[in-house]
Amino acid sequence: MENGAIRVVSRAFSILVHLAQERRPLGISEIAESVALPKATVYRILDSLVGERAVMNRGGEYELGPVCLMLADAYRSQTGFAEAARPHLRALRDETKETVHLFAYERGEFYYLDKLESPYQVRMHSRIGAKASLFRLSAGRALLARLSPDEMKELPEPLPGEVASEFPEILSRGFAVDDEQNERGLRCVGAAVFDGSGRPLGAVSVSAPVYRFSSEMVDSYGLLVKRTAEAISKSAETLFPRAGGGERLRAERAGKMKERISSGGAPDER
Amino acid sequence: MENGAIRVVSRAFSILVHLAQERRPLGISEIAESVALPKATVYRILDSLVGERAVMNRGGEYELGPVCLMLADAYRSQTGFAEAARPHLRALRDETKETVHLFAYERGEFYYLDKLESPYQVRMHSRIGAKASLFRLSAGRALLARLSPDEMKELPEPLPGEVASEFPEILSRGFAVDDEQNERGLRCVGAAVFDGSGRPLGAVSVSAPVYRFSSEMVDSYGLLVKRTAEAISKSAETLFPRAGGGERLRAERAGKMKERISSGGAPDER
DNA sequence: GAAAAAAAATCCATGGAGCGAAACGAAAAT
DNA sequence: ATTTTCGTTTCGCTCCATGGATTTTTTTTC
Known part of the structure; x- marks a missing residue:
């Protein structure tokens, strides 16, 4: 699944991801150097991506489309x-007037799903869609603490002992705290979100610089985060009606296959 | 630019776009049939895309990642x-309590960039990122009416006479109207957005079913849309400081190249 | 619960698709 | 005017993607 991949496809995506990281228009030579590929190769791939409207060519410089x-x-x-x-x-x-994050958990993977930013100038930065650390972030530890043994087995890396030792406290409080462990000067509280059948969906967190988020405020923000996570879990229940782990859902979806196919596509695209 | 493209890349994107259109988990056989490719080929491409986290494999079914x-x-x-x-x-x-759209214009292309939806159950549907019609939508015509002759030349299709004949009215009112011409029962008003140097950026529109958006309301909603477009143009001025078409911006950006490259990538990704 | 059917995953010989060094022309920089 | 840099095009070679066939797994049917 890693080296069985098609070469051009991973090359194309490494270019796309590079464009996403730089967040500015880039020329071919520059891209070629960054992704360590010949100019001609980069040129051809970019040309294809432009054809797909995945990138745009703006006067010799390329950006996402x-x-x-x-x-x-x-x-x-x-x-x-x-x-x-x-x-x-x-x-x-x-x-809270602070940056809040929504994380998604998916078979051992954890990543930023959404964020709403603090109005203050100084605030935490993050990239939606990027991987997040289950071990280092408060949201990640809040989720880990409530995983079943089966779900633990899906984790790509083994659980560090110091993380597991925090579980009892996290479970009793209902949220996890990160007191500058991940980054100096940054404090976070996080709580986990589940669907109607108890499957872990992700987590929520509030992050702020310590001078706005004192240790005395941890309990009050923690309670807010915990309540928010519970409210989201509640709305998720109606979205994913109680079911036995997903097997039933899959069967339902499969049943819809034929009718959907014959219904035709959208009129406006391609 | 169309047939000089790399075959696997366009195949990969046709699969991605298909997944985006269906909006549900799909099996390999189903995808293979839809995009008219052999199953083995689809399998390999999907596998590569999973490796890039562009799709996820959820128990034999694939969805976007x-x-x-x-x-x-x-x-x-x-x-x-x-x-x-x-x-x-x-x-x-x-x-307005109605669905509003933001459109982007880019060298003859026009597409949905953002939307905020009406709280009502009955409301217009659209796909962010999908192409939109410059000729049929009120937002498109509002933009066309204010393009310079040079910009007109970039249009992929020639301007229909009946659209051009509306321009004087659009210019005098400051917004364009679509009275069920695009779709029966749907009324829209749209106005164009420009940056500080007068370059067209896109347009805004309000869309609602006629029973909530009567012809008597066209002037008031039209004025709101016009004012909104002006306000956005104003904020865009500060974003894109008045400059001679962009050349200066490009030069500035180019200057930042070296420092950025050597600064290394983000710590959290890949 | 066994048999049948369908779908996913794997294999492999083959051809052409993608590759990249090099050359070219245009545009900036000096 | 000269040099450098960048985007674009060419072209012959090679190895990579291809897809038909096979095996394995899952689902359905009886």
């Missing part, structure tokens, strides 16, 4: 989770 | 335009 938006829009509506969480995240952000 | 979010997040911050427009769009949506 609107297809990226289309894919993300579909991704969000397909999970549903992010949309359901939005109003709760907004309430949490407005109450 | 978090990298899509990452690319879209970068796309949005790279244009800046969408972010700057957000608060104005929200005000417009809250005042």
